[in-house]
Amino acid sequence: MICNLCPRKCSAERNNTTGKGFCRLPSAPKIARISPHMWEEPPISGTNGSGAVFFSGCTLRCVFCQNFEISAENKGRIITPAKLAEEFKRLEDMGVHNINLVSPTPYVDCIIEALGIYRPGLPIVYNSSGYERVETLKKLDGYIDIYLPDFKYSDNSLARDYSKADNYVEITLSAIKEMLRQTGEAKFGDSGLMLKGVIIRHLVLPNHTKNSLGVLDIIKENFPDTLISLMGQYTPHGEIEKYPRLQRKITAREYEKVRNYLFDLDLDGFAQELSSADERYIPQWDY
Numbered sequence: 001m002i003c004n005l006c007p008r009k010c011s012a013e014r015n016n017t018t019g020k021g022f023c024r025l026p027s028a029p030k031i032a033r034i035s036p037h038m039w040e041e042p043p044i045s046g047t048n049g050s051g052a053v054f055f056s057g058c059t060l061r062c063v064f065c066q067n068f069e070i071s072a073e074n075k076g077r078i079i080t081p082a083k084l085a086e087e088f089k090r091l092e093d094m095g096v097h098n099i100n101l102v103s104p105t106p107y108v109d110c111i112i113e114a115l116g117i118y119r120p121g122l123p124i125v126y127n128s129s130g131y132e133r134v135e136t137l138k139k140l141d142g143y144i145d146i147y148l149p150d151f152k153y154s155d156n157s158l159a160r161d162y163s164k165a166d167n168y169v170e171i172t173l174s175a176i177k178e179m180l181r182q183t184g185e186a187k188f189g190d191s192g193l194m195l196k197g198v199i200i201r202h203l204v205l206p207n208h209t210k211n212s213l214g215v216l217d218i219i220k221e222n223f224p225d226t227l228i229s230l231m232g233q234y235t236p237h238g239e240i241e242k243y244p245r246l247q248r249k250i251t252a253r254e255y256e257k258v259r260n261y262l263f264d265l266d267l268d269g270f271a272q273e274l275s276s277a278d279e280r281y282i283p284q285w286d287y
């Protein structure tokens with residue numbers, strides 16, 4: 001395939017085993033881990049866990065990524081869409097509450113093919129960096145029940161420095177608008193599990209509370225009724241030697257400042273405990 005799936009629009013050749021674009025990923029699904037996952041938001045993980053399919057690689061590749069080994073180094077195992085469909089069924093049989101596609105963007109065509117082979121009777125979650133092309137999201141209309149996009153930056157110069165994406169803000173705004181158009185407002189089942197909707201995630205970075213407050217302002221202005229998930233789990237990891245400001249965890253004071261602003265803006269959602277900032281919460285990649 002000649003790939004233009006994400007906003008990088010590389011027009012690069014990708015085949016079943018190799019790829020030449022920014023992401024350097026093959027077109028066939030490359031997998032880092034498939035297992036029930038307990039560490040998403042409560043209406044996603046519930047009691048039995050979310051059926052997470054962690055895809056290898058990423059179209060954003062933030063320097064601080066806690067999943068650096070798979071997002072930047074692309075470690076993983078290549079499978080077929082038919083095998084991916086089998087894995088959806090296996091997760092469903094384990095009793096998970098949903099199928100959670102983590103960093104799925106480079107594999108959208110194969111995911112649609114896999115869902116054509118086997119469509120689980122569970123909500124399908126699209127869990128992404130938020131840096132998405134609207135044209136690619138439109139292909140997923142009708143397949144995805146829940147979107148979990150990040151909104152990482154309010155400042156494109158930070159997005160350029162940390163993620164080589166100097167158009168992040170406007171791209172992510174358009175992407176989340178399309179996600180909301182597809183799902184409508186959030187819906188929950190009797191047990192409190194999410195059935196449909198969008199939760200926007202924001203990870204607070206050390207020394208960058210101004211960025212976080214700016215993100216909350218953008219969300220308030222554009223998506224005032226959408227659920228927010230504020231994350232304090234930042235753990236220094238990845239390619240951060242050149243970035244001294246990223247070389248520590250966030251402080252309780254930084255987190256409080258952002259969380260209080262979320263409350264001041266009267267936004268609804270979830271706020272993680274700071275104790276989640278621990279490498280123990282990074283999944284074990286078993287490929």
Ligand code: SF4
Pocket residue numbers: 003004005006007008009010011012014019020021022023024025059105106
């Ligand atoms: S998915 Fe990969 S190859 Fe395709 S446009 Fe994005 S970065 Fe480029």
